Amino acid sequence: MGHVFQMKAVSTTVICGRDCSMDPQCASFNYDAGSHLCELNNQTRLQSPCTFVEKQDSFYFDESKKTTAGTACAREFSIVGKPAEQSSMHNNGAAAAVDGSSSSAITHCSYTLEDPAPWWRVDLGEDHCISKVRILNRGDCCSYRLEDAVVRAGDNTTVTDNPTCGSPVTAAQAQPLGCTIEFDCSPELRARYVSVDIPGKGILQLCEVTVEEIPLDHCSGEQNCQ
Numbered sequence: 001m002g003h004v005f006q007m008k009a010v011s012t013t014v015i016c017g018r019d020c021s022m023d024p025q026c027a028s029f030n031y032d033a034g035s036h037l038c039e040l041n042n043q044t045r046l047q048s049p050c051t052f053v054e055k056q057d058s059f060y061f062d063e064s065k066k067t068t069a070g071t072a073c074a075r076e077f078s079i080v081g082k083p084a085e086q087s088s089m090h091n092n093g094a095a096a097a098v099d100g101s102s103s104s105a106i107t108h109c110s111y112t113l114e115d116p117a118p119w120w121r122v123d124l125g126e127d128h129c130i131s132k133v134r135i136l137n138r139g140d141c142c143s144y145r146l147e148d149a150v151v152r153a154g155d156n157t158t159v160t161d162n163p164t165c166g167s168p169v170t171a172a173q174a175q176p177l178g179c180t181i182e183f184d185c186s187p188e189l190r191a192r193y194v195s196v197d198i199p200g201k202g203i204l205q206l207c208e209v210t211v212e213e214i215p216l217d218h219c220s221g222e223q224n225c226q
Contacts, residue, residue, distance in 0.1 A: 004030075006040040013059060016040075020061075028062035045182075047172060074131050077213040079122055079194070086120040086204065088113040094120055097206040104139025104178035109207040118204035119159045119197035127155065129219035131188045132212040133165055135196065138205050139178025145203050147174040151183040153191035160197060163189055178207075190219050 005025060010016050013031045016038035020026035023040060027047070030039040044062040084094035090111040097110040097120060112118040130153045137143045149169040154162025166183030173181050194211055198204055 003041040003043040004039045005042050008038050009036050010038045011036060013061070017061060028060065031059045031061070033059065046170065074212050074214050077124075077128060077211050079124065079209065079211055082122050082124060084110070084120065084122040086110055086112050087115045087118045090203070094122075097209045098122055099208075101208060102136070104136055104207045106138060106140055106205065109138055109205050112204045114201065114203050116201055117160075117197060117199055118202055119195060120204055120206055120209075121157075121159050121193050121195040122209065124192050124194065127190050127192050127216065128211075128213045129188050129216050130165065130185050130191050130194060130211055131214050132185060133183040133194060134210045135181045135183075135206055136208040136210075137174065137177070137179050137181060138207055141177075142203075142205070143177045143179065144171070144174050145205060146181070146198075147171050148200065148202075149174075149196050149198050149204065152195045152197070153185060153189040153193065155190075155192050157193065159193070159195035160199075162191065162193065162195065165189055165194075188214055188219050190216065 016029050016031045019038065020029040020040050025042050026040045028041045028044045030041065045060060079098050080100040082098055084098050086094040090113050092109060092111045094110050096108060099108065101108040110120055133151045137146050146169050151165045152159055152162040153165050156162050165185035169181060196204065196206060196209070
């Protein structure tokens with residue numbers, strides 16, 4: 001991708017990080033544990049959310065976070081067709097965000113009215129240990145509406161009573177049309193419900209929501225992943 005300005009083979013993440021810290025251009029770095037490839041980036045994932053793509057056995061680092069892709073116990077958990085609700089309905093209901101479509105056109109997105117504090121929630125049916133949530137933002141218009149959206153996961157049906165997963169959506173993340181925005185739950189969250197809300201007046205539109213989980217017996221450090 002365009003954010004990588006230098007690639008080299010090094011033996012450890014420590015060396016890759018050292019090289020990044022010594023280069024004023026370097027804002028973040030990737031390290032592939034399998035090939036020992038170190039990539040130095042001139043942007044962070046927060047600054048350019050659509051250009052950072054996860055790879056199996058790779059690690060991403062910047063000043064604020066470490067993100068691991070393809071860990072031994074993280075796995076995709078399909079929520080396609082799970083019961084979903086939202087604060088109101090404009091054209092499409094809450095189910096459009098869990099219909100399995102990869103389209104970012106509004107006809108495939110959930111869509112609320114302009115509510116005082118719009119929200120969307122999916123019922124997983126039972127507790128899961130949520131490690132990551134992804135939102136596909138609208139691609140044909142108005143992606144900026146997702147700014148300040150918060151992802152939560154927990155066992156309360158009132159969405160704002162559940163703990164947050166990751167940070168609220170920034171203007172930089174919301175600006176690109178059709179971008180997939182990732183939320184890392186650190187620590188992982190035991191939850192029956194996953195939700196998205198905007199803590200203020202707005203319109204909430206979600207083209208697809210997907211999640212990753214780890215086994216419940218590994219949740220929040222209960223056991224180490226093998």
